[in-house]
Amino acid sequence: xxxxxxxxxxxxxxxxxxxxxxxxxxxxxxxxxxxxxxxxxxxxxxxxxxxxxxxxxxxxxxxxxxxxxxxxxxxxxxxxxxxxxxxxxxxxxxxxxxxxxxxxxxxxxxxxxxxxxxxxxxxxxxxxxxxxxxxxxxxxxxxxxxxxxxxxxxxx
Numbered sequence: 302x303x304x305x306x307x308x309x310x311x312x313x314x315x316x317x318x319x320x321x322x323x324x325x326x327x328x329x330x331x332x333x334x335x336x337x338x339x340x341x342x343x344x345x346x347x348x349x350x351x352x353x354x355x356x357x358x359x360x361x362x363x364x365x366x367x368x369x370x371x372x373x374x375x376x377x378x379x380x381x382x383x384x385x386x387x388x389x390x391x392x393x394x395x396x397x398x399x400x401x402x403x404x405x406x407x408x409x410x411x412x413x414x415x416x417x418x419x420x421x422x423x424x425x426x427x428x429x430x431x432x433x434x435x436x437x438x439x440x441x442x443x444x445x446x447x448x449x450x451x452x453x454x455x456x457x
Contacts, residue, residue, distance in 0.1 A: 312397070312411050314415065316393060318388065319391040320388070321386070321427075322386065324364075325385040326383070326384050329379075331379045339371055339440075341440075345378060346367060346369055346370070347367070347368045348421065348442075348445060349367075350366070350450050352416075354406060359392050361395075362388065363388045363390075363416050365384075365420055365421065367383065367442065381437060382431075386424045388416070415447075421442065421447065428442050
């Protein structure tokens with residue numbers, strides 16, 4: 302007998318990017334001390350994410366806090382640069398996509414992975430343009446699995 306699994310319904314999300322903003326870009330004192338480019342293996346990025354929404358305006362936003370470190374070993378990491386970005390999305394069918402439980406807006410995993418992937422790619426381009434023609438021009442934000450930003454996912 303064949304086992305049937307319940308189908309997980311894919312949401313049809315109608316959205317567009319409504320805003321891209323650089324909230325902060327700064328280079329550290331350590332960057333000012335560099336005399337030559339570091340090897341790509343010396344770089345380590347930390348990416349933290351927060352989300353927000355404006356129900357009335359049908360806006361969902363992804364804030365990224367990205368820090369580039371010079372990794373000397375597993376315990377010694379020196380900050381080289383910071384980039385904070387805001388990528389906002391207009392969700393045309395906001396009320397179909399987001400449901401409220403106990404007056405708390407529930408964010409579907411599908412929207413989190415889609416928007417965080419777009420926000421990270423956008424930040425990668427912003428960072429690359431911000432460090433072009435500097436000693437950090439070979440520091441490229443790595444490809445990141447957006448599923449790592451889902452609730453209850455372990456970050457490695």
